[in-house]
Amino acid sequence: MKKLLLCSLVLPFLLTNVIAQSDPMYQIPTDPTVRSGKLDNGIHYYIQKNAKPENRAELRLAVKAGSTSEDDDQKGVAHFVEHMAFNGTKNFKKSELVDYLESVGTKFGPDLNAYTSFDETVYMLQARTDTLSYLKKGLLVLEDWASAITFEDEEIDKERGVVESEWRSGLGPDQRMFYKYLPVVYKDSRYAERLPIGDPETINTVTYETVRRFYKDWYRPDLMAVIVVGDIDVDLMEKEIKERFSKIPAAAKEARPMKKYKIPRHEDTRIVVLSDPEASFTRVQLTYKHDQQKTKNLLDMRRNIVHSLYNRMINSRIAELTKAAEPPLTFGSWSYGSGFGDLDEYRGFAFVAEGKAMKGLKTLLVENERVLRHGFNQSELDRAKTELMKRSESALKEKDKLQSRNLASRLVYPFLKGNPLPSIEQRHELNQKFMPDITLEDVNALAKNWITEENRSIVITAVEKEGISLPIEDEIRDLLEKVKDLDIEPYEDETSDAPLLDVELAETKIADAKQFEDVDVTELTLANGIKVVLKPTDFKNDEILMQAFSPGGHSLYSDEDYMNASTITSIINEAGLGEFNSVQLGKKLTGKKVRVSPYIGELFEGMSGNASPDDLETLFQLTYLYFTNPRKDETAKQSFISKQKSIFANLISNPQYWFYDQSSKVKYQDNPRRNWPSEEAYAKIDLERAFEIYNDRFSDASDFTFFFVGSFTMEQIKPLITKYLGSLPSTSREEEWKDLDIDLVEGKVEKNFVRGSAPKALVEVMWHGDYDAWETKEVYTYTFMIDVLKIKLREAMREEEGGVYGVGLRGNTSRFPEPRHSITMSFNSEPDNVENLLSIAMKEIEKVRTEGVEEKDMTKVRETLIQARTKAMKENRWWLSSLDNNYRQERNSFATFNLDVYQSVIQSITAAEVQAAAKQYFTQENFIQLVMKPEEKAE
Numbered sequence: 001m002k003k004l005l006l007c008s009l010v011l012p013f014l015l016t017n018v019i020a021q022s023d024p025m026y027q028i029p030t031d032p033t034v035r036s037g038k039l040d041n042g043i044h045y046y047i048q049k050n051a052k053p054e055n056r057a058e059l060r061l062a063v064k065a066g067s068t069s070e071d072d073d074q075k076g077v078a079h080f081v082e083h084m085a086f087n088g089t090k091n092f093k094k095s096e097l098v099d100y101l102e103s104v105g106t107k108f109g110p111d112l113n114a115y116t117s118f119d120e121t122v123y124m125l126q127a128r129t130d131t132l133s134y135l136k137k138g139l140l141v142l143e144d145w146a147s148a149i150t151f152e153d154e155e156i157d158k159e160r161g162v163v164e165s166e167w168r169s170g171l172g173p174d175q176r177m178f179y180k181y182l183p184v185v186y187k188d189s190r191y192a193e194r195l196p197i198g199d200p201e202t203i204n205t206v207t208y209e210t211v212r213r214f215y216k217d218w219y220r221p222d223l224m225a226v227i228v229v230g231d232i233d234v235d236l237m238e239k240e241i242k243e244r245f246s247k248i249p250a251a252a253k254e255a256r257p258m259k260k261y262k263i264p265r266h267e268d269t270r271i272v273v274l275s276d277p278e279a280s281f282t283r284v285q286l287t288y289k290h291d292q293q294k295t296k297n298l299l300d301m302r303r304n305i306v307h308s309l310y311n312r313m314i315n316s317r318i319a320e321l322t323k324a325a326e327p328p329l330t331f332g333s334w335s336y337g338s339g340f341g342d343l344d345e346y347r348g349f350a351f352v353a354e355g356k357a358m359k360g361l362k363t364l365l366v367e368n369e370r371v372l373r374h375g376f377n378q379s380e381l382d383r384a385k386t387e388l389m390k391r392s393e394s395a396l397k398e399k400d401k402l403q404s405r406n407l408a409s410r411l412v413y414p415f416l417k418g419n420p421l422p423s424i425e426q427r428h429e430l431n432q433k434f435m436p437d438i439t440l441e442d443v444n445a446l447a448k449n450w451i452t453e454e455n456r457s458i459v460i461t462a463v464e465k466e467g468i469s470l471p472i473e474d475e476i477r478d479l480l481e482k483v484k485d486l487d488i489e490p491y492e493d494e495t496s497d498a499p500l501l502d503v504e505l506a507e508t509k510i511a512d513a514k515q516f517e518d519v520d521v522t523e524l525t526l527a528n529g530i531k532v533v534l535k536p537t538d539f540k541n542d543e544i545l546m547q548a549f550s551p552g553g554h555s556l557y558s559d560e561d562y563m564n565a566s567t568i569t570s571i572i573n574e575a576g577l578g579e580f581n582s583v584q585l586g587k588k589l590t591g592k593k594v595r596v597s598p599y600i601g602e603l604f605e606g607m608s609g610n611a612s613p614d615d616l617e618t619l620f621q622l623t624y625l626y627f628t629n630p631r632k633d634e635t636a637k638q639s640f641i642s643k644q645k646s647i648f649a650n651l652i653s654n655p656q657y658w659f660y661d662q663s664s665k666v667k668y669q670d671n672p673r674r675n676w677p678s679e680e681a682y683a684k685i686d687l688e689r690a691f692e693i694y695n696d697r698f699s700d701a702s703d704f705t706f707f708f709v710g711s712f713t714m715e716q717i718k719p720l721i722t723k724y725l726g727s728l729p730s731t732s733r734e735e736e737w738k739d740l741d742i743d744l745v746e747g748k749v750e751k752n753f754v755r756g757s758a759p760k761a762l763v764e765v766m767w768h769g770d771y772d773a774w775e776t777k778e779v780y781t782y783t784f785m786i787d788v789l790k791i792k793l794r795e796a797m798r799e800e801e802g803g804v805y806g807v808g809l810r811g812n813t814s815r816f817p818e819p820r821h822s823i824t825m826s827f828n829s830e831p832d833n834v835e836n837l838l839s840i841a842m843k844e845i846e847k848v849r850t851e852g853v854e855e856k857d858m859t860k861v862r863e864t865l866i867q868a869r870t871k872a873m874k875e876n877r878w879w880l881s882s883l884d885n886n887y888r889q890e891r892n893s894f895a896t897f898n899l900d901v902y903q904s905v906i907q908s909i910t911a912a913e914v915q916a917a918a919k920q921y922f923t924q925e926n927f928i929q930l931v932m933k934p935e936e937k938a939e
Contacts, residue, residue, distance in 0.1 A: 025298075026297040026298045026299060027297060027298070028295070028296075028297060028298060028300075028301060028420040028422055029422050029423075029426045030420070030421050030422065030423075031048075031421050031422060031423035031426065032423065033048055033049065033423065034046055034047070034048045034411065034421060035047045035048070035234055035238060036414075037238070039221070039241075039242065039245055039246050040246065040250070041221040041222075041245075041246060041248055041249065041250035041251075042220075042221040042222030042223075042224075042250055042251065043146075043221040043222075043224050043225065043226060043245050043246075043248065044224070044225035044226070044415050045225060045226045045227070045228075045238070045241045045245070046225065046226075046227045046228075046229075046411040046414070046415070047227075047228050047229070047232075047234050047237050047238055047241070048228075048229045048234075048407055048411065049229075049230075049231070049232055049233075049234050050229050050230055050231070050402065050404045050407055051231055051400070052401055052402060052403055052404065052874070053231075053403070053404065053870075053871045053874060054231050054874070055128060055129050055130040055231055055870075056126055056127070056128060056129060056230050056231055056404060056871070057126070057127050057128075057129050057135060057138070057228055057229065057230025057231060057232050057404065058124070058125075058126055058227075058228070058229045058230055058404040058405050058407070058408035059124075059125045059126070059127055059138050059139065059141075059142055059226075059227070059228055059408075060122060060123065060124055060125075060225075060226070060227035060228075060408050060409075060411070060412055061122070061123040061142045061145050061146055061224065061225075061226060061227075062120065062121075062122050062123075062224065062225045062227065062412045062415055062416055063120065063121040063122070063123075063218065063219060063223055063224050064119070064120060064218075064223040064224070064258065064415075064416060065078065065119075065120070065121060065214075065218035065219070065223055065258070066078050066116055066117045066118045066119045066120050066121055066196060067079065067116065067117070067118050067194040067195065067196040067198070068118050068119055068190045068191065068194050068261050068341075069119075069214075069217075069218050069258070069259075070194055070214065071213075071214075073202070073206070073210055074202070074206070074210055074213075074214055075194065075198050075199040075202045076163065076167075076196075076197065076198015076199050076200075076202050076203045076206075077198070077202070077203075077206060077210065077211055077214045078116050078121060078196065078198075078214060078218075079116040079163065079196050079197060079198050080159070080163055080198065080203060080206070080211055081121075081149070081211060081214055081215050081219075082114045082115070082116045082121050082123075083159050083162060083163055084149055084151055084155065084156065084159060084211070085114065085123060085145045085149050086098060086112075086114075087152075087155040087158070087159055087799075088149070088150040088151075088152055088155050089141075089144035089145065089148050089149050089150055090144050090148035090150065091140055091144050091148070092141070092144060093150075094152075094155060095795070095799055097141065098112070098799075099856070099860075100137070101125075101141075102791070102860040102863070102864060103856070103859050103860050103863060104128055104134055104137075104863055104867075105128065105863035105864050105866065105867030105868075106125070106126060106127070106128075106864070106867075107864045107867075107868065108794070111125070111126040112124070112125055112126070116196045117196055118191055118194065118196060118340065118341070119341075119416075120416050122412055122416075123142070123145050124408075125138055125141055125142065126405070127139075127230075128867070129230060129231050129232055135232070136240065139228075139240055139241070139244055140244075142226060143244050143245060143248075146219065146221075146224055146226075146245065146248060147219070147248045149215060149219075151208065151211060151212050151215065153208050156208055156211060157802075158799070158800070158802040159802060160203055160204050160802065161801070161802030161803055162798055162802050162804070162805055163198070163200075163203050163805075164200045164203055164204065164830075165798075165802075165803065165804050165805035165828070165829065165830075166197065166805035167197050167198065167200050167203075168200075168758075168759070168760050168805075168828060168829075168830065169760075169805055169806075169828055170197065171758035171759070171760045172278065172654060172655070172656060172756075172758055172760075173276035173277075173278040173279040173280070173653075173654060174279070174461075176276055176758075177274045177276055177279070177461045179195075180272070180274055181272040181274060181459045181461070182195075184270055184272045184457075185270060185272065185287065185457045185459060186263055186340065187264065187266070187270070188264045189261070189262075189263040189264060189340075189341070190261035190341075191261070191263060191340045191341055217255075217256050218256075218258075220250075220251040220255060221245075221248050221249075221250055221251060222250070222251050222255075223251075223258060225412070225415040225416075226241055226245060227408050227411045227412060227415075228241070228408075229404045229407045229408040229411065230404040230408075231404075260341075260342070261341055262341060262342050263289070263340060263341045263342060263343055265289065265454070265455050266454065266455060267454045267455075268454075269453065269456040269457065269458065269477070269480065270456070270457040270458070271457070271458045271459075271473045271476050271477070272457075272458070272459045272460070273357075273459075273460045273470050273471060273472070273473065273476075274459075274460070274461045274462075275461070275462050275463060275464035275465075275470055276461070276463065276464055277463065277464040277465070277653065278463075278653050278654050278655060278756060278757065279461060279462060279463040279464070279650065279653060279654065280463065280650050280651045280652075280653050280654040280657060281351055281461075281462075281463075281646075281647075281650070282351070282352050282353065282354055282355075282356065282357050282360070282460070282461070282462040282463065282646075283349070283350070283351055283352075283459075283460070283461045283462070284348075284349070284350045284352060284357055284360040284361045284364065284458075284459075284460055285347070285348070285349050285457075285458070285459040285460075286347070286348040286349075286361065286364050286365070286456075286457075286458050287339075287345050287346070287347045287348075287456070287457045287458075287459075288345065288346040288347075288450055288451065288452055288455060288456050289339065289343050289344075289345055289455035289456075289457075290343065290344045290345065290346065290449075290450065290455070291342065291343075291344065292338065292339075292341075292342050292343055292344045293344055294418060295419065295420050296420075298430070301420070301422075301430055301434070302430075302434045302438070305388070305430075305431065305434050305435065305438065306438055306442050306443055306446065307336050307337075307446070308388060309381065309384045309385065309388065309438065309443055310336065310376075310443050310446050310447075311334065311335050311336060311337075312384045312387060312388070313376050313380045313381065313384050313443070314334040314367065314371060315333050315334060315335070316380070316383075316384075316586075317367055317370075317491060318332040318333060318334060318367060319332075319586075320583050321363060321367075322639070322643070323574070323581075323582055323583060323635075323636070323639055324635070324639060325634075325635045325638035325639055325642065326638070326639075326642055327639055327642055327643060328352070328356070328359050328360060328362075328363040329350045329351065329352055329360055329363055330350075330351040330352060330353060330642075330643045330646045330647065331350065331351045331643075332348070332349065332350035332351070332360070332363070332364065333348070333349050333350075334346070334347070334348045334349075334364070334367070334368075335347055336446070336450060338417075346450040346451070348364040348368070350363070350364060351646070351647075352646070353642070353645070353646035353649070354462070354463065354465075354468060354646065354649050354650060355468050355469075356646075357460045357462060357470060357471055358471050358475065358476075358479065361458065361460070361471075361476070361479065362479060362483065365479070365480070365483045366483060366486065366488060368447070368451050369451075369483055369484070369486070369488055370488050370489075370490070370491060371444070371447045371451075372447045372448065372451050373488060373490075374488075374490040374491065375440060375443075375444035375447070376440060376443055376444060376491070377440075377490075377491065377493050378440055379493045379495070380491075380493060381438075381440055381443060383587060383590045383591075385435050385438070386590050386591040387590060387591065388431065388435070389431060389432075389435060389591075390591050390592070390593060392427065392428045392431045392432075393428070394542045394593055394612060395424050395427075395428070396424055396425065396428045397541045397542040397612075398540060398541055398542050398543075399423075399424045399425065400541070401539065401540045401541055402424075458476060460476075463650045463653050465650070465653075494583055494584060494587075495584060495587050495588075496579065496580055496584045496587075496588065498579050498580070500578075500580075500588060500618070500621055500622075500625075501578075501621045501624065501625060505624075505723050505724065505727040506723075506727065507719065507722040507723045507726060508526055508527045508528060508722050508723075508726025508727065509526070509527045509722070509726075510524050510525070510526060510527070510718075510722060511525045511526060511527045512524070512525040513525075516894055518894065518897075518898060519535075519894045519897045519898070520535065520536070521533060521534065521535050521883070521894065522534040522535075522714065524718075524721065526721070526722065526725060526726050527726065528701065528702055528725075528726060528728060528729075528730035529701070529702030529703065529730050529732055530701050530702065530704050530705075530706065530725050530726070530728065530730075531704070531705040531706070531887075532705075532706045532707075532708070532721055532725065533705065533706065533707045533708070533883055533887065534707075534708050534709075534712075534714065534717065535707075535708070535709045535879050535880075535883060536710070536711070536712055536713060536714065537709060537710055537711065537876055537879065538711065539710075539874050539875060539876050540710065540711060540876060541711055542593070542612045542613065542711065543610065543612070543710045543711060543876055544610060544611050544612070544613060544616055544619070544708060544709070544710035544711060544712055545609075545610050545707075545708070545709045545710050545876050545877065545880045546596070546607065546608065546609040546610065546611075546619060546623070546706065546707065546708055547606065547607070547608050547706070547707045547880050547881075547884045548606040548607040548608075548623075548704050548705065548706040548707065549604040549605070549606035549704070549705055549884065549887075549888055550604060550605055550606060550697075550701075550703050550704040550705070550735075551603065551604055551703060551735060551736050551737045552603075552604065552605055552697060552735050552736070552737055553565075553600055553601045553602045553603045553604050553605055553697075553737055554566050554600050554601070554602060554693075555602050555603055555737045555738040555739075555740050555817075556735075556737070556738055557693060559672055559673070561689065561693065562672065562673055563677065563681050563682070563684060563685050564685055564686055564689050564690040564693055565600055565690070565693045566600065567640070567644075567685060567690065568600065568690040568691065568693060568694045569597070569598045569599050569600050569694070570640055571633075571636055571637050571640045571685075571687070571690065572598065572626075572630045572631065572636075572694065573597055573598075574633075574636040574637075574639055574640045575630075575631040575632070575633035575636035575637075576631045576633065576636070577622065577625050577626065577629065577630065577631050578625050578629040578631060580631070581631070581633065581636075582636070589618070592611075592612075592614075592615045592618055593610075593611060593612040593614075593615055594609070594610070594611040594612070594615040594618045594619050594622065595609050595610055595611070596608075596609035596619060596622040596623050596626060597609065598626045598630075598694075598698070600693075600694070600697055602673070602737075602740070603737040603816055603817065604737065604888065605697040605698070606704070607623055607626065607706075609622070609623065610710075613710075613711050613712060613716070616712065616716070616717065616720060617720055620720045620721075620723070620724035620725070621724065623724065623725070624724045624725075624727065624728065626698070627698045627701060627728050627729065628728070628729065630691070630694060630695075630698075632687065632691050634687060637685065637687045637690075641682045641683075641685060644677070644682055645679055645682055648676060648677065648678075648679070649679070651676065652676075655755040655756030655758070655762075655932065655934075656756075656762065658755050658756075659753060659755065659762050659764075659930075659932045661675070661676055662753055662930075662932075663764055663930050664676075666745065666749065666751055666928065666930060667744050667745060667766065667928060668742060668743075668744065668745070669745055671742050673740065673742060674742060699729055699731070700729060700730060700731040700732070700733050700735075701725070701728035701729060701730055702730040702731065702732045702733070703733075703734075703735060704728075705887050705888075706721075706725060707880055707883050707884050707887075709876045709879045709880045709883070710876050737816070737817065738817075739817035739818065740817070743818075743820075744766070744768045744820075744822065744926065744928070745928065746926055747925075747926065747927075748924055748925075748926075748927045749927070749928045749929070750928075750929040750930075751929070751930050751931075752930075752931050752932075752933070753930070753931070753932040753933070754932070754933060754934070754935055755932055755934070755935065756932070756934045756935065757934055757935060757936070758934060759830065759831060759934060759936075760828050760829075760830075760831070760934065761828060761829050761830070761831040761833075761834045761931060761932060761933045761934070762826075762828050762931070762932045763825075763826060763827050763828070763829065763834060763837075763838065763929075763930070763931050763932075764824065764825070764826045764928075764929075764930045764931075765824070765825045765826070765838070765841075765927075765928070765929050765930075766822055766823065766824045766825075766927070766928040766929075767822070767823045767921060767922050767923065767926065767927055768820065768821065768822040768823070768926045768928075769820070769821060769921070769923070769925060769926045770818075770819060770820060770821075771813050771814075771819045771820055771821035772819055774815070774819070774891075776893070776895060776896055776905060777905055777908065777909065779813070780865075780896075780905055780906060780909065781909050781913050781914060781917050782811060782813060782821070782917055782921070783811065783865070784861055784865070784906070784909050784914055784917075785811075785848075785914050785917040785918055785921070786809060786810070786811040786823065787861045787864065787865065788848065788853055788857050788858070788861050788914055789809055789844070789845060789848060789918070790807075790809045791857055791860060791861070792844045792845075792847070792848065792857070793807045793809060793825070793841055793844055794806075794807060796840050796841070796843075796844045797827070797837055797840055797841060801836075801837065801840055803829055803830070803833050803836070803837045803840075804827045804828070804829055804837065806827065807825065807826070807827040807841070808824070808825065808826045808827065809823070809824070809825050810823070810824050811823045811824075812824075815889045815890070816889075821921060823921060823922070825841060831933045831934060834931055834933070838929075845918065845922050848914070848915060848918045849915065849918045849919045849922060852911050852912065852914075852915040853911040853914050853915060854911075855911065858909075858911055858914070862906055862907060862909075865906050866902075866903050866906055866907075869899065869902055869903075870899060873897075873899055882897065
């Protein structure tokens with residue numbers, strides 16, 4: 001009878017779906033701005049014109065082959081082949097590819113990259129389009145990747161160390177536990193034994209021919225697609241693609257068939273409990289596996305919207321639980337979405353406090369059971385619908401401001417996964433069509449399908465620590481049964497109808513106004529002393545960014561008050577605002593794209609925020625409330641402390657975090673304001689005193705400077721400024737930050753540490769000292785010098801030596817509290833190779849100091865800096881950061897905000913000036929070298 005009933009319920013849906021596959025009325029519309037096709041040899045292509053960033057195009061080569069296609073002697077070869085694409089092709093010998101691209105301003109990493117996954121490999125390249133030859137050269141790179149990687153023996157051998165270094169970068173407790181539970185959760189699956197990073201033993205011994213075999217088998221036209229999105233002529237691009245890629249021979253009839261690997265289903269619940277002495281956190285994962293649901297028609301699109309609504313509502317409930325004084329979860333989430341292979345997965349995930357794994361698991365299970373029994377409330381559904389429609393409307397407003405990078409990524413998946421390709425307008429129309437008719441019954445029905453006893457797995461990972469016991473499998477199975485019998489109440493939706501701001505504010509006067517026409521920036525000074533800097537832009541249609549600062553920060557308070565001063569804004573963010581706790585505030589702001597957050601740093605306090613133009617007044621209201629009516633909430637304080645304790649309790653169990661902690665102690669001589677906070681430090685937080693400090697920092701707004709950048713008009717924003725900022729309290733006190741004399745340790749310091757079991761060494765080297773080069777050209781010469789050495793270190797340590805996957809080099813200059821600079825180099829390596837790599841790095845630095853810089857490297861850095869700035873100046877975030885920094889550092893000049901001026905400065909920097917900078921800043925006078933090797937390498 002049950003089977004008959006099930007058939008009577010399911011059959012109509014199945015019939016509707018079958019009809020929908022062929023009925024044009026149910027077909028998903030396709031973005032008309034995307035031109036797609038298929039060449040005779042099988043290569044697919046997708047082309048789309050997009051203006052942002054201008055004079056740029058994003059190129060992609062997508063290959064339907066990843067680690068699951070590897071033979072038993074090829075574990076890691078899919079990823080290895082991806083690496084080899086940058087080490088020599090028919091038209092770009094050895095390092096010529098990277099050399100050429102950098103010479104035209106393409107930066108290795110942000111603009112030139114690739115990734116390998118289980119079932120796919122994707123190459124990414126940004127090409128300039130201001131000159132046709134640049135664009136054609138970019139297409140030539142894709143053409144070579146698709147059919148003409150050379151795989152020279154010498155280059156293969158050099159790259160073995162680089163790939164092993166990338167593998168080594170991930171070594172640690174989380175990886176060790178992942179390798180143990182993956183074969184259980186996905187038992188008898190290809191996905192449990194073919195991780196894309198591969199097996200280092202295979203990588204170090206694999207034959208040249210075995211690497212080439214993978215490329216020959218799987219890099220073929222029927223498994224590849226070319227994607228081009230950007231500031232292009234679509235007709236010309238289609239012609240270029242056809243001419244270039246049609247020359248690649250079609251796959252032979254006897255070509256290996258591409259196999260799709262399934263993941264076996266299971267009736268039982270698979271349980272894995274693991275611990276590691278170096279783990280930092282306790283994690284709980286609960287997964288329900290389901291057959292993958294493809295999106296083929298409009299009914300499927302509607303189904304996906306229902307899934308999104310469910311995900312949003314369950315996660316809102318989980319987020320509420322983290323607000324308790326003793327939260328059962330530090331962080332948690334539920335989501336239904338694509339999994340490995342042929343799976344969809346309904347997955348719960350939580351970070352929990354030490355020893356609270358069962359409590360966290362019970363919480364996930366109970367919230368599932370609550371939805372299963374009682375469903376969601378109509379008010380929850382209404383809010384979720386409002387939020388999704390707001391996101392849809394925002395996307396529609398930004399449709400002509402989207403980055404080509406994002407659009408190119410979207411176009412990869414119709415080829416790789418068979419995803420539909422509606423435009424933003426079409427997707428918004430579908431949301432408008434389907435959203436009103438989606439009912440609670442539609443959403444609540446999902447729980448019955450998703451929450452099952454078969455195909456279920458539970459994974460708990462934690463620190464291995466004396467006195468901390470972990471649950472055993474029988475206890476977990478017992479809990480699974482007990483939850484079914486618990487008395488679980490329906491969810492109560494806590495809301496407030498009170499107005500966000502219930503005071504009448506009068507507008508104040510603008511005391512002074514300045515216009516900087518060359519950068520289209522306006523500076524207003526209000527009668528209460530507040531300075532407001534405005535930069536209206538058209539870079540985005542639905543974005544306004546805000547930043548504010550005032551001198552002082554927690555430098556004005558004693559070490560005993562440091563924790564009170566440095567944590568209070570986080571506690572207030574946890575508490576809510578005014579009459580609204582954080583849960584009520586979130587619900588009150590439903591349907592609004594707005595965020596405001598206060599901060600107290602060491603030298604400055606301030607605000608940051610963003611809003612859509614429609615919600616700009618709400619941003620001002622929230623800002624006003626954070627100044628005048630912050631919420632004091634003991635529960636929020638306890639919740640914040642509980643979560644912070646759970647994060648920091650075992651953080652330094654992980655050798656990597658331990659090294660960062662020890663590094664800070666050495667560099668800053670164990671200053672408590674530079675160390676990670678202890679449990680005892682959190683216990684001393686006094687809410688009353690902390691609020692006194694907060695109110696002190698924000699009781700006088702007269703020395704605040706506000707910045708607004710984005711899609712607004714002066715007519716729109718001025719009344720809001722004079723009303724809300726003009727009404728902020730002002731006592732006109734004169735105040736400045738305090739120099740705490742927390743300086744980097746002086747002299748030459750070399751210290752070695754021993755920690756950890758993974759065969760990985762961590763290295764950090766720092767040069768530091770005084771800095772008085774604040775003239776424009778000197779500032780950019782310092783940056784130029786750092787970028788030159790980034791290239792030289794990468795070439796020597798990665799490309800020539802094959803000893804590192806990456807080497808970091810970053811420079812920092814600060815005007816306050818004292819003019820100082822620091823340069824930090826960091827990398828990880830095989831423990832026995834540390835001294836060799838350090839020697840190579842120092843030789844490269846010394847070469848620049850004594851022999852100077854080659855012109856080819858000067859050209860690379862000039863082009864990458866200019867091209868990066870050209871793109872950045874079309875972004876609101878760059879303008880906000882640059883304006884804030886300009887005023888905060890008291891530079892009083894907008895000269896290099898002009899692209900022509902910036903370009904002139906960069907072009908004027910000479911090799912001799914870069915060499916002189918290297919001589920000045922890379923000295924042994926103040927030098928710190930820190931090395932951590934694993935325990936077995938203690939000698």
